[in-house]
Amino acid sequence: MTHIKTIPPSIEQAAEENKQRWKDWKWQVGHSITDIKTLERMLDIPLSDTERKDIQKTCDIFPMSITPYYLSLIDTHDPYHDPIFKQAVPSVGELIIEDYDIHDPLGEDADSPCPLITHRYPDRILFLISNTCAMYCRHCTRKRKVGQVSSIPLEEELEAAYSYIENHPEIRDVLLSGGDPLMLSDHQLDRILSRLRKIPHIEIIRIGSRVPVVLPFRITDNLVSILKKYHPLWLNTHFNHPKEFTDDSRNALAKLADAGIPLGNQSVLLAGVNDCPVIMKKLVQELVKNRVRPYYLFQCDLAEGLAHFRTPVGKGIEIIESLIGHTSGLAVPTYVIDAPGGGGKIPVMPYYLVSWSSNKVVLRNYEGMCTTYQEPSSYEGVTCDLRCESCVLQHSIDEESAGKRAQGIEALLSDYENDITILPADLDRISRRADGD
Template sequence: MQEAIKLTQEHLNTSQSSDYLMDKWTDWRWQLKNTIRKVETFEKIMGIKFSDEKKKEINETIDKFPMAITPYYLSLIDEDDFETDPVFKQSFPSIDELIISSIDMEDPLHEDKDSPICGITHRYPDRVLFHVSNVCAMYCRHCTRKRKVGDVDSVPSDEMIAAGIDYIKNTPTVRDVLLSGGDPFLLSDEKLDHILGLVAAIPHVEVIRIGTRTPVVLPYRITDKLIKVLSKYDNLWINTHYNHPREITKTSINALKKLTGAGIPLGNQSVLLKDVNDCPQIMKKLVHKLVANRVRPYYLYQCDLSEGLEHFRTNVGKGIEIMESLRGHTSGFAIPTYVIDAPGGGGKIPVMPNYLISWSTNKVILRNYEGVITTYQMPDTYEHTACDLNCTNCKLQLKLNNEESDRKPIGISKLLCDYEETITLVPENLERDQRNQSDEAI
């Protein structure tokens, strides 16, 4: 708390009472107003001095990828060892961000290409990402949407929000809407309430999700007024973004308690980052602190191929090692799913250790976390119920309406189901197909 008072004094250039200073410090709007955006401000508050060459490199990076650090998040940095500090690495610019690898992409997940209208990404059949804000409390250096950081031209307008709502209304397959950005919690309470109300009023929307990092970098944003707004929606889920156990402070925990106290389910999405959390012990400590505060570890992401993130990316083998250190060594609900968000818009692909070793017609061979190899015997009498999508006559008694039962499977699911005649998935433009077409022409 003394560090907070010191930082507030630096910003206000005042020696006012501690009560006055703490009132300012805990005001989320004050935090945003006093966000650190210049190297000189960082130097002054932290009491350090970069060399002219180092400062030149930092400013070159800021010119391409702006800096924004909340005073709260800055206060978590270890002044005595700031260059290796995980909070510093996630928030402060590095010249390495200007190293663009040959495999880096501006939009690796094809969010813009998978966008039927501006502001909506529709990749999976039953859910959409709704881009409702382009403002963040802090610019994370590992952000997959670095192409949008600080771009005032891409801030969603009222017309774009209305068009997004219309798209969801007119697409009855959408049952799950993820509000993303930017950070939706950087909208005003009234604006957020308005958008939530519009989405919640759509009959076929069953779930609304919000992705936010404010509990991590701006916990004072979780106000009683915001909780009152969120509490109105009983189909709301919230995912936050903790990457290191150092980020789970008493202040951050208080913000989480307000959310869980309102009955809102919380999940967490971490990104695997080189020299930040690429350690089994760090990740285990993180998931333990999360579940102790009723936050379910949801995803552990392999770092994306966005421009300027090469220095953050690890080998996939490191992620597998971390998953091996969790399965069997901690509670099952404390283990996230390790995924690669496939370049080109392929979606999230689980990349997990192999526990199924082999199988035959009557048994499977499994191994556990200790290396014990065991078998599971198949039942002799099992006969699966063949599905023809005629739910009315099905003995399993799942009564679906025509719209639900008419949904056709795709991918591997299509090959496995009983009612499809497809036996092969064939990529387009195979060389042998082109050769065959050439032969036919002759």
């Protein structure tokens, strides 16, 4: 009897067989790769027993979920150096937990006044409306939450969040995140956006989503029609490598841009993925070409399981040096470290102000050329006493905004605050002073 060997279908074969369903985002989610056996079959890459055990160990702590679409972008001839593979497939490197790694590296839980809300900055909040993502990115800063089953928070949690926003009129900007907000159904998303738009002091709504990268078919005509009802609405996505641009992802971005939704991008600097000036220049240029403004380049956070992705901060500065002056300023993101412990985003950029005196500053450009800028000799600054009604400058600011006091560095620079120093609360010398009183 002749035995015919059955060859597992490749990604291309699977795509051809399911051509009608391939672009159905729900089909994609329903067929996400979540186990090692399917991963091997779809990639047609035999793994050693050691590799299987290592991946399983990682999955036991940080689950795997990859859309067939995103998996199809992997170069199966050289997967272990492929930037898609590294972002999608679990690595034993994720099991390395350094002494300085932090479970909640950005202090989001500490700055959460109620479930779903992180209120760190004066006029804006983070609103976590979804618990699930289209794909579990291996570099996720919220790895501690990966794998939660429920896709939408409880109704009472949402109501508590709405109540908090309504009771804090200083909040003018709401950033929807998660998880991925676009993993909610159209109806669920419509309800949340509608409710937020009824709060008078909310000026803009932002959405953070990786869907255009890993599941571009989610950007349907119906979804776009819902989003455009709630302008001004902005969307920040998350491309990390030029290889993530395909006809499908470009089409998704075009739909959003054509609907008048301003697009931004937040990349993460990842060792072995995009820690290269050439790659980053190609990425930002591709973004701008597709009407996406490079917004942030993030230094990889100190979250548990990300040690193998981190680069020195100097690598990020090198990349920014390779962009400023060498490509359009529109294509240069702000390089930031999201400070551990909840300090927020801190820009870390090359120095272009070389020195200064009382009447001029010395500057250098991207070529290394040094020049001077003469300070004005006749400048008469306006001293601010917060009495905007008698100010000689013309403006229209409501009384509540005009009366706000300054905080932090702004207070040290202001004309109307008496602060001359900012001191950490736990300094020994301050404690000694208190003890002596």
